[in-house]
Amino acid sequence: MRRALSLKRFLDVFKLISITNFILISSVVLVVLVLFATSLPIVLRDGVSPLIHSIWNPVSEEYGFLFALGGTVVTASLALAISLALSIGLAAVYAEYIPDKLRPVVKNFMDLAASIPSVIYGLWGLKVLSPVLRSYVMEPLVSLGLSPYLGHPSPTGTSLFSAAVLLAVMVTPLSSSIIRERLVSIPMHIREALYSLGLMKTEVVLLELKYIRRSILTAMAVSYSRAVGETAAVAMVVGNVVNPYFFKIFRPGYTISSLIADQYPNAEAYYYMVPALFYAALVLFFISLAVNFLLLKSGERT
Amino acid sequence: MRTARKLKSAAILSSLLAAFLLTVVLVGHIIATVAYRGLAVVASNFPRVFTDIPAVPGAQEVGGVGPHLLGTALLVAIAFSIGVPISLLAAVFTAESLKPWERKLGKVTRLMTHMLIEFPTIVVGLSVYGIMSALTPYVKTFVPGFKPFSLLSGAVALFLVSVPYMYAQVEDGLKSIPQHVREAAYSLGAGRFLTSYVLLKYLKSTVYAALSIGLARMISETAALFFTAFGSDVYPLLDAQVLFRPIGSLTLAVYYFGLTGYENWVDLSWAASFILFALSLALFTVSKFLLRGR
Amino acid sequence: MKKLKLVVTISAIVVLSVVGFTVAQSQLARREVATVTVTPTPTQTPTPTITASPASITGGGASFVNPQMQLWIRRFMESTGGRIAVNYQSIGSGAGEAKWLEGALDFGVSDIGISKAGYQKLVDSRRRFIQIPIVAGSVAVIYNIPEFARAGCELRLSGEVVADIYLGKIIKWSDPRVAELQDSRCRAHLPDREIYGVHRSDGSGTTALFTMYLTLISKEWAEKVSYGYTVTWPRDQMGLGEGARGNEGVSAKVLNTPYSIGYVEAAYAIQQKIPVAFIRNREGRFVKPDATTVSEALKRAAVDLPGPQEFWGDLPLKYYMNREGENTYPIVGTPVAFMYLDAPRELRLALYEFFRWVLTEGQKAENIVEGFIPIPEALRVKALQYLEALISAQ
Numbered sequence: 001m002r003r004a005l006s007l008k009r010f011l012d013v014f015k016l017i018s019i020t021n022f023i024l025i026s027s028v029v030l031v032v033l034v035l036f037a038t039s040l041p042i043v044l045r046d047g048v049s050p051l052i053h054s055i056w057n058p059v060s061e062e063y064g065f066l067f068a069l070g071g072t073v074v075t076a077s078l079a080l081a082i083s084l085a086l087s088i089g090l091a092a093v094y095a096e097y098i099p100d101k102l103r104p105v106v107k108n109f110m111d112l113a114a115s116i117p118s119v120i121y122g123l124w125g126l127k128v129l130s131p132v133l134r135s136y137v138m139e140p141l142v143s144l145g146l147s148p149y150l151g152h153p154s155p156t157g158t159s160l161f162s163a164a165v166l167l168a169v170m171v172t173p174l175s176s177s178i179i180r181e182r183l184v185s186i187p188m189h190i191r192e193a194l195y196s197l198g199l200m201k202t203e204v205v206l207l208e209l210k211y212i213r214r215s216i217l218t219a220m221a222v223s224y225s226r227a228v229g230e231t232a233a234v235a236m237v238v239g240n241v242v243n244p245y246f247f248k249i250f251r252p253g254y255t256i257s258s259l260i261a262d263q264y265p266n267a268e269a270y271y272y273m274v275p276a277l278f279y280a281a282l283v284l285f286f287i288s289l290a291v292n293f294l295l296l297k298s299g300e301r302t
Numbered sequence: 303m304r305t306a307r308k309l310k311s312a313a314i315l316s317s318l319l320a321a322f323l324l325t326v327v328l329v330g331h332i333i334a335t336v337a338y339r340g341l342a343v344v345a346s347n348f349p350r351v352f353t354d355i356p357a358v359p360g361a362q363e364v365g366g367v368g369p370h371l372l373g374t375a376l377l378v379a380i381a382f383s384i385g386v387p388i389s390l391l392a393a394v395f396t397a398e399s400l401k402p403w404e405r406k407l408g409k410v411t412r413l414m415t416h417m418l419i420e421f422p423t424i425v426v427g428l429s430v431y432g433i434m435s436a437l438t439p440y441v442k443t444f445v446p447g448f449k450p451f452s453l454l455s456g457a458v459a460l461f462l463v464s465v466p467y468m469y470a471q472v473e474d475g476l477k478s479i480p481q482h483v484r485e486a487a488y489s490l491g492a493g494r495f496l497t498s499y500v501l502l503k504y505l506k507s508t509v510y511a512a513l514s515i516g517l518a519r520m521i522s523e524t525a526a527l528f529f530t531a532f533g534s535d536v537y538p539l540l541d542a543q544v545l546f547r548p549i550g551s552l553t554l555a556v557y558y559f560g561l562t563g564y565e566n567w568v569d570l571s572w573a574a575s576f577i578l579f580a581l582s583l584a585l586f587t588v589s590k591f592l593l594r595g596r
Numbered sequence: 597m598k599k600l601k602l603v604v605t606i607s608a609i610v611v612l613s614v615v616g617f618t619v620a621q622s623q624l625a626r627r628e629v630a631t632v633t634v635t636p637t638p639t640q641t642p643t644p645t646i647t648a649s650p651a652s653i654t655g656g657g658a659s660f661v662n663p664q665m666q667l668w669i670r671r672f673m674e675s676t677g678g679r680i681a682v683n684y685q686s687i688g689s690g691a692g693e694a695k696w697l698e699g700a701l702d703f704g705v706s707d708i709g710i711s712k713a714g715y716q717k718l719v720d721s722r723r724r725f726i727q728i729p730i731v732a733g734s735v736a737v738i739y740n741i742p743e744f745a746r747a748g749c750e751l752r753l754s755g756e757v758v759a760d761i762y763l764g765k766i767i768k769w770s771d772p773r774v775a776e777l778q779d780s781r782c783r784a785h786l787p788d789r790e791i792y793g794v795h796r797s798d799g800s801g802t803t804a805l806f807t808m809y810l811t812l813i814s815k816e817w818a819e820k821v822s823y824g825y826t827v828t829w830p831r832d833q834m835g836l837g838e839g840a841r842g843n844e845g846v847s848a849k850v851l852n853t854p855y856s857i858g859y860v861e862a863a864y865a866i867q868q869k870i871p872v873a874f875i876r877n878r879e880g881r882f883v884k885p886d887a888t889t890v891s892e893a894l895k896r897a898a899v900d901l902p903g904p905q906e907f908w909g910d911l912p913l914k915y916y917m918n919r920e921g922e923n924t925y926p927i928v929g930t931p932v933a934f935m936y937l938d939a940p941r942e943l944r945l946a947l948y949e950f951f952r953w954v955l956t957e958g959q960k961a962e963n964i965v966e967g968f969i970p971i972p973e974a975l976r977v978k979a980l981q982y983l984e985a986l987i988s989a990q
Contacts, residue, residue, distance in 0.1 A: 013495045014395070014398070014493065014494040014495040014498070017391040017392075017394065017395050017495075018395050018404065018407060020387070020388045020389075020391040020392040020395065021392045021395050021396065021407050021408065021410075021411040022407075023388055023392075024388065024389075024392050024411050024414060024415055024465065024469070025407075025410055025411055025414050027462060028414040028415065028417060028418050029414070030429070030433055031418070031421065031425075031426060031429040031430075031433075031462065032417070034428075034429040034432040034433060035421075035425065035429060038432065055828065056826070056828070057826075057827070057828040058799070058824055058825065058826045058827075059821070059822045059823070059824040059826075059827050059828070060828075085317075085321055086321045086324065086325045087321075087325075088318070088321065089317065089318040089319070089320065089321020089322045089324075089325070090321060090322050090325050090326075092318050092322075093318050093319060093321075093322035094322075097315075097318075097319070106326070108586075108590065109326070109329070109330075110325075110329070111586065111590075112333075112582070112583065112586050113329040113332070113333070115518045115522070115582045115585070115586050116332065116333070116336075116522070116579060116582055117521065117522030117523075117524070117553055117556075117578050117579075117582065118522060118524070119522070119524040119553045119556045119557050119560075119575075119578075120332070120336055120556065120575045120578060120579060121332065122556075122557070122560075123336075123556060123560045123571060123572070123575055124331075124332045124335055124336070126560065127335075128331070128335055154838065154840075154849065156840075156845070156848055156849065156852070169325070169328050169329065169332075172325055172329075173325075173329065176325070200307065200308075200311045201311070201315075202310075202311040202312075202314045202315050202318075203307075203311065205314075205318075206314065225419055225420055228420075228422070229419075229420065229421065229422040229423060230422070231422050231423060231424040231524070231525035232524035232525050232553070232557055236557075236560070236561070239797075239840075239841070240797045240798060240839070240840075240841045240845075241797045241838060241839040241840070242797070242832075242839065252797075252838070252839075252840075256422070257422035257424055257425075257525070260422065260424050260425065260428075261424055261525060261528070262797070262798045262799075262841065263798070263799055263826065264424075264428070264528075264529075264688075264691065265659075265687050265688020265689075265690060265691045265798070265799060266688045266689055266690030266691065266798075266799030266800070266825040266826065267690055267691070267799070268690045268691055268693065268694030268695075269689070269690035269693060269694070269711045269713065269714070269799075269824075269825055270690075270713070270824075271713060278425070278428075281421070281422060281425040284422065285417075285420055285421055285425075288420040289417070289420055292420065355670070356666070358663075358666055358667040358670055358965070359662075359663035359666060359667070359965060360663070360867070360965060360966060435698050435699075435700060438699065449654075449699075449700060450698070450699075450700045451654065451656075451695070451700045451701070528687075529687075529691075529695075532654070532656070532685055532687075533685045534654075534683040534685070535666060535669075535683065535684075535685075536669065536673065536681055536682065536683055537681070538652060538681065538683070539650070539652045539681055543652075547652060547654070548654050548683055548685070558685075558686070561841075561842060561844070562663075562844070563842075563843065563844040563847075563864065563867070563868065564663065
């Protein structure tokens with residue numbers, strides 16, 4: 001009886017912990033408010049025109065960030081495509097082909113890779129990946145006459161393409177772990193049923209992948225968020241150039257987060273640059289929400 | 303027909319294998335490069351690299367990343383001690399809510415924290431700076447030393463960056479607990495708070511996983527610290543005001559030193575990368591050890 | 597069993613590291629070993645007239661001065677036994693100014709002085725402050741013409757020609773306007789190639805100084821482009837130019853792109869031994885940036901240096917650049933430090949002690965990073981005079 005009474009008191013304690021929820025909600029609201037309030041001046045002045053122009057000229061206070069928006073979408077999508085291929089391959093080979101004894105090694109190795117700070121990926125991307133990509137991927141492709149479509153690589157190899165590849169390598173450990181976990185947890189009876197149809201192993205694997213497509217979409221959503229939001233690593237390899245032809249991926253460019261990291265240091269010397277940078281972040285935020293929503297919704301439907 | 307199938311199958315298999323190998327090689331190369339370049343610097347400056355301040359640019363010696371190591375430790379310690387109780391309790395409240403208003407609050411919390419993930423972390427950092435500098439005039443009357451570039455701002459930024467992950471992990475874990483376990487706890491006469499406590503204990507490995515994810519995010523965050531912790535290449539005075547002084551971090555050291563043209567500073571950047579990597583590895587090993595039941 | 601797995605994992609990582617070793621090593625072999633050295637010389641302890649109590653100062657701003665600042669901070673802290681801890685971070689001139697205005701920093705440093713917008717804010721808030729020059733800065737024009745390198749020729753340019761190159765009016769190196777500036781022996785070596793114009797992509801004080809000079813020299817530049825931390829480059833629109841991040845990025849791009857031109861902080865070009873172009877000065881002489889030519893320019897400007905509370909944002913444009921004198925380099929400036937006079941007294945004393953050290957001991961050769969140039973005596977004396985306000989202020 002005494003115990004029950006003291007438990008009654010605890011019931012109130014439960015309500016009390018809603019404070020933590022209020023703290024979380026209000027801090028997010030504050031962050032969003034700051035974002036809105038800071039970008040307001042340029043929204044009032046220019047409306048949506050920054051979204052459709054690629055002129056970045058602080059001297060005349062013109063800030064069209066289409067190039068950065070495009071750069072973000074192009075790098076994130078390309079990274080997503082590459083990472084999708086890599087992580088499906090990784091997860092499928094892990095779950096189906098490698099001997100049981102090797103599994104923990106691969107698993108731990110990839111989990112460790114997922115925990116490496118992104119700035120280390122950035123340093124590696126700057127000093128190792130970009131030059132290698134330039135000499136062994138971009139130059140050969142350009143020599144095939146593709147430069148009108150893909151652009152000419154810069155001498156150091158930093159480019160939207162390098163950023164996309166780096167992002168792909170960076171998000172693959174995480175996204176493959178999502179697919180992997182789901183793949184190994186496919187119930188045995190489903191697996192057996194597939195084999196009993198007389199299918200070959202690869203065909204079974206393909207069907208299994210189809211079976212878990214929701215998890216693959218979740219993995220894609222997670223990867224996209226990380227790819228879009230990554231700042232330090234991308235700022236180190238993307239080249240940081242106002243590039244209105246952001247679809248020419250071998251050329252250096254900007255993403256929104258690298259634009260902020262690159263331009264913010266001197267932004268406050270101008271009237272509208274900080275608002276413009278925050279506006280870009282706000283637009284990016286809405287794009288991410290939309291992409292997430294679409295990916296997860298299509299995941300639910302299937 | 304049969305050969306076509308076989309060919310297709312072989313093609314698919316080889317592309318899967320190629321993807322597998324490519325990823326392993328790339329990731330392995332990152333780790334190897336950091337280990338090789340970083341270890342060389344750390345080994346030749348051992349143990350001063352952990353305590354010294356960076357040498358002057360262009361000098362023969364590299365100095366050390368002592369202030370940055372201390373900064374990372376302090377930032378993470380503070381962010382962790384704010385972040386863990388808040389994210390755990392908020393997750394418990396969301397998952398165990400019953401009444402309509404509680405459920406609504408839980409839903410909003412979930413949505414909001416999820417939204418936070420969608421912001422580039424540099425924007426989170428800039429917002430924290432904005433909030434802190436707006437607060438400064440008011441807080442200054444009570445705390446004279448209060449400054450927006452500070453250990454405190456950095457810790458708040460790290461908290462915001464890592465909390466969505468900890469929260470989501472624990473909340474998902476709580477939601478996945480079979481209803482009968484929950485009912486068993488209630489049938490013993492436990493209230494909701496006590497039940498939640500029991501459930502968290504039941505979920506020990508998930509909680510550990512959440513904490514290690516949060517810790518990993520805090521250790522590895524860079525962009526959110528640019529305009530909050532601000533960075534410092536010298537030791538701050540460790541007095542009562544230390545919370546309100548700028549402080550360095552290992553990630554900031556990697557970023558800033560890596561982008562300079564001075565060889566000894568680039569070396570220092572690799573050394574900082576290696577130390578960061580070693581920290582992640584240690585954290586990873588410990589969390590694997592704690593999670594060995596799973 | 598689980599422990600075994602862990603051991604296996606870790607050893608696998610170690611094995612992979614060893615595999616990657618060879619690859620990493622080949623990367624390393626390509627890396628050039630820098631020969632820049634700074635011999636640490638014991639500094640004499642200055643005898644400051646006023647000794648501040650233990651304090652910690654936070655400053656931030658221009659990235660160009662960061663190496664020099666870090667050296668000063670180390671030496672200053674050695675000389676005071678760490679009584680005053682100074683922290684400087686290279687967050688950029690614009691941010692240095694803005695964060696100082698917001699009260700987040702104790703002092704700010706900008707490559708070109710407080711901007712118009714910032715100055716207006718200061719005037720409106722009626723805050724009292726001082727500005728002082730702390731070191732000399734100049735911008736070098738760098739280039740990559742293989743024919744010139746082979747023939748042992750050095751490029752000569754004038755401000756007008758540089759402006760027209762970046763405006764896209766001069767397309768090729770063989771343009772007669774470029775040719776007429778060259779040595780008669782070298783004229784024939786100018787290639788019939790398009791000039792590739794490299795510039796900074798990130799906002800920077802270097803760009804601000806460089807474009808200020810072009811604004812001063814070329815009317816068309818002043819009208820079409822003007823000056824600032826980031827400008828729109830007409831040559832980019834013709835597909836004949838590109839941006840790069842930082843002094844490192846610009847110099848790497850110029851070194852790797854034949855027939856290109858670029859501009860970097862002179863200190864950086866001197867350290868890295870990049871070919872630097874001669875620039876024609878007001879007297880028609882061709883000069884390169886070095887300690888003598890830069891000091892020559894600033895020495896003359898010292899007389900005209902406005903008061904510490906005046907608007908300094910166009911100082912280089914008005915006073916420093918394109919000065920008279922046969923041996924004067926035209927593209928110069930001084931990074932400027934600024935601090936409040938109405939700050940708490942302990943902070944003012946600490947700032948005074950640090951900047952006094954910077955302007956006395958800090959300007960001695962042994963405390964200057966290679967490539968950097970101390971400010972000339974005349975300017976130094978004036979700056980010290982301005983600094984005194986920190987103590988006399990109430």
